[in-house]
Each structure stands twice: as C-alpha cells, then as structure tokens.
Amino acid sequence: MTHDLVATLRPLLTAEASAEAHATGAEPGDLEQAVWLRLLERLDTDGPPTDPQGWLRRAVRSESRRTRRTTRLERPYETEPADDVDRTPERQALAAARGRALRDAVRRLPGRCPRLMEALLSPMDLTYREIAGELGISQGSLGPERSRCLGCLRRLLTPEVAARGARG
Secondary structure, three states: OHHHHHHHHHHHHHHHHHHHHHHHOOOHHHHHHHHHHHHHHHHHHOOOOOOHHHHHHHHHHHHHHHHHHHHHHOOOOOOOOOOOOOOOHHHHHHHHHHHHHHHHHHHOOOOOHHHHHHHHOOOOOOOHHHHHHHHOOOHHHHHHHHHHHHHHHHHHHHHHHHHHOOOO
C-alpha cells in the first residue's frame, strides 16, 4: 500500500517541490524530503490521506512557508559569540594550539567530513543553505551528516584529549 502511494505521488511531489522551492530559496530536494517525512509520520498515526494529491499539494506549500519563515529569521553573528574577556598572550597561544589540533583532526576525518567541518568552522559563518550549495548536497542532509562527522571527530579526539591532562 505504502509503496503504491509513494510511486503514485513521486512525480507530483517532484513537480510541486520544484515549483515552490524557487520562491522560498530552498532546494527542491529538501522540500521533497520534508514532505516524505511528513507523509511517513501521517501514515504512522492517521493512515493514508483520503485525497493524497490534495494532501501532498498542501504539505508542499506548508513546508515551503515554514522554510521561508525560517530563512527570514536566519542571521549570521555580527561578532564572535565567544567570551573575549582576559585575552592574554598565553590564552591566545593556547587557543591557537587548540585550533590547530582541531583542524589537524578534521583533515583526518573520512569521506566528505573534512569539507563539511571546514565549512562549519569557517570564519565566514556560513548558513546551512550556503554550506549545502558549496558541498553540492541537500540542506536537509547537513544535520545528519554533521552529526555523523562530529561523532567521528569526537572518537578521533578522545584519545588525544584524554592523554594531555593529568587525571585524579
């Protein structure tokens, strides 16, 4: 049943998402992904919609509006949000050393994680949309990809961090 519904709705969703995406500045694939997720959630709770095509059109427009609202609210930081109090030369040297260690670890990550992490660590404070465009992946994939990469980075850095300081 679900497979038939997906197969039936796929061409309509592709067309609707493509038409709505340009007005919101979103990627069509991101809208499609959000609507598929919404459909799966609905199937799990309420079952299939009585009018699948109408439901799909409304869902695409709703996701499009949500994306537009979210995009309007995104603003890059004017200044670095970290606390700059007590910026002694020693603290600056330690911060620079930590930054170098982090960037070295990022370069050792697998797959496209190094490029993603470099974009996230960029001083240009890129938005998810800008990072997705730069990497050629959908914006909706960035969160899960980022989580996976951070997990790899955490595993990579744990032995180095644990070995540096004396315990006890």
